Amino acid sequence: MELFEEIRALCAGVAKAAPSLAEAGTKEKNTALLNIAEALVANSDKIIEANKADLASAEKNGVAPHMIDRLALDEKRIKGIADALTELVAQTDPIGAGETWTRPSGITIRAVRVPLGVIGIIFEARPNVTVDAAALCIKTGNATVLRGGKEAINTNIALVSLMKNALSAAGLDPNCVGLIEDTSHEGANILMQMTEYVDVLIPRGSRRLIGAVKAKSKIPVIETGAGNCHLYIDESADLDMAVKIAVNAKCSRPAVCNAIETLLVHEKIADKVLPLIADAMKWYGVEFRCDERSKPYVDGAHEAEEEDFSTEYDDYILAVGVVSGVDEAIEHINKYSTKHSEAIVTRSYENAKKFQSRIDSAAVYVNASTRFTDGGEFGFGAEIGISTQKLHARGPMGLRALTTEKYLIDGNGEIR
């Protein structure tokens, strides 16, 4: 009960401060972002000290090495976070833009972009997310309630304290950014009930985290991330191109959501292209999980289970299947994909068109790697995540995804 009241009071405080940030000008918001960037660099020592305490606890508690790596901050990483803020300052502020029109009734309508209000961010032990998420919210005039993973709590307290000071120095209310210092599951569950104060929740992290927030939250959720992506190599494909794209889409960064997990190959070229791909991926140590028809063409392949085709490995593992053509490929992909990114390599205009039209995913590629599904690569600048939902925002989400519309109507006594 005490924890509930504590979190409720925090959220109420952030909600109370939110309108002032919503009304703040681009200049003030950018000043706050630059202040944060400066403060991060100037206070690197303090941040690293707090981070060391977190690292020590993490090691003591046997946290996995790759998690510890994500948690660790050094001067270079802090500089990287600060540089991202400077880039964010250069981006166009979406708030206040819109169209205006006058109706025969006499009223004038302005449809303007406004902040969502208060955005809750639930994330894991990645301190870069703490600053990044708060900064995207500040840029778009949204107040933020942050709830990060317990492993990073000391680092997060240090970072949020710096951000609050930077907001004050820019003439903005420091309560526009709040941190839930309790890192129990109960704390997160309480945040998910705060419909009165929090407009939207964005979970950032593993599929498990996102799934849990989606299932439990009473606040609307913007879902990001899950990527069971596919590459289909059509009969008419340029085989060199196909191999190059397959290697890039699987091996350049297998842990990111736009990497492929399944490769589908047309039956008429399976004997040619699969050995080439297996050979090219050997250097990366990729493990192949093949269906019955593809197995003969891949040395040392494992047998794929049904489950392999619905798994997001995020690792050097690739499920492989042979299909009779583009129709079967489309059917397979629409059945197993998480609706993120899929690609076809083909020389057939008809098949390219059919693939792009029928595949029900956010990004559908012809003759290019799925790895381009990214806010920066799309030209959107800063990215909040990749949406795999169809409502509100789909695919790479830029600043606009953190806004909504409001109709301002001016009249002169009009009635209907």
Place this chain on the structure above:
Amino acid sequence: MELFEEIRALCAGVAKAAPSLAEAGTKEKNTALLNIAEALVANSDKIIEANKADLASAEKNGVAPHMIDRLALDEKRIKGIADALTELVAQTDPIGAGETWTRPSGITIRAVRVPLGVIGIIFEARPNVTVDAAALCIKTGNATVLRGGKEAINTNIALVSLMKNALSAAGLDPNCVGLIEDTSHEGANILMQMTEYVDVLIPRGSRRLIGAVKAKSKIPVIETGAGNCHLYIDESADLDMAVKIAVNAKCSRPAVCNAIETLLVHEKIADKVLPLIADAMKWYGVEFRCDERSKPYVDGAHEAEEEDFSTEYDDYILAVGVVSGVDEAIEHINKYSTKHSEAIVTRSYENAKKFQSRIDSAAVYVNASTRFTDGGEFGFGAEIGISTQKLHARGPMGLRALTTEKYLIDGNGEIR
């Protein structure tokens, strides 16, 4: 279990047909809509006969007279439904529109509007919604699963049968529109679990229905409708204008969602404007529920409870409060409103600006009636409803709200 399988099979059938409708051209979709319009008029007799069976049951079961009125169809009403379809044909098809750009990496990106896929509509005993909802979906390339109220089941079966024939005659798959003929709560609950086949659910009807769907659905919901709207009369208001807007906003159609439920008045003009408004509304028999400060100025007023300020009466009842100024009015409205539509009457530029900026609702009016919050009045053509959510769509939702975006990327072997 049998019912579950029956509804699952229906949804699966609609989902299977959906891609063909998504790929259909504007011409085919418009032909289908015109076919439906013609079939409705040509088969008025059959529809009215089915409707008579529903009306007989409804009377036997003691359904309230205003519900029976909504359920009843005659030739004129059927003609009205058909005319709305003809108007819908004239509207621009949003599907396929979008922007295209090329990135330094070499890839070309097209962001195109596509249908959501399969839309489930849960509604009450209003047969006009059956045709209207299916038609909006057809126009936007979406397949539909309809689940209407039990009182209208015979009428709905007749209408859906006509629509299926009209789709076939236009060369489209009749399975693009499906009707759940079971009208138990269990049937609706099963539909709400069909995440595999249904992309979005739109409940249409009472606040209770919408709330229940929102609470139970595993499918994303587009919420429409709840309207606890406010009018605030500022100190500097033109009193004639204020009275005229108050009467229009409350009395022209009190049952619609854009009618006001609460009137707030500046303390310095309460003694002047409240008696004028009470007098002007006398003819409509409006019941006033006043707070302590406003009660002395309204003859025969009832005392308002706290609850009155959060109630959507949808009737000739008005809650009234006196406030110290625009700040208190804004605070009151943001506390009690459903974020639909609010208005200020004022001559103060500063207060008008503050009201529009600080009120957190979809439509914020200066010197005009809230009754303009409507797709037609905004110039959007056909309307699916008024969204009071902030994500996906806000305010009057036109055809675009039934679409999503998809990125089609064309390359020439690009990797990252």
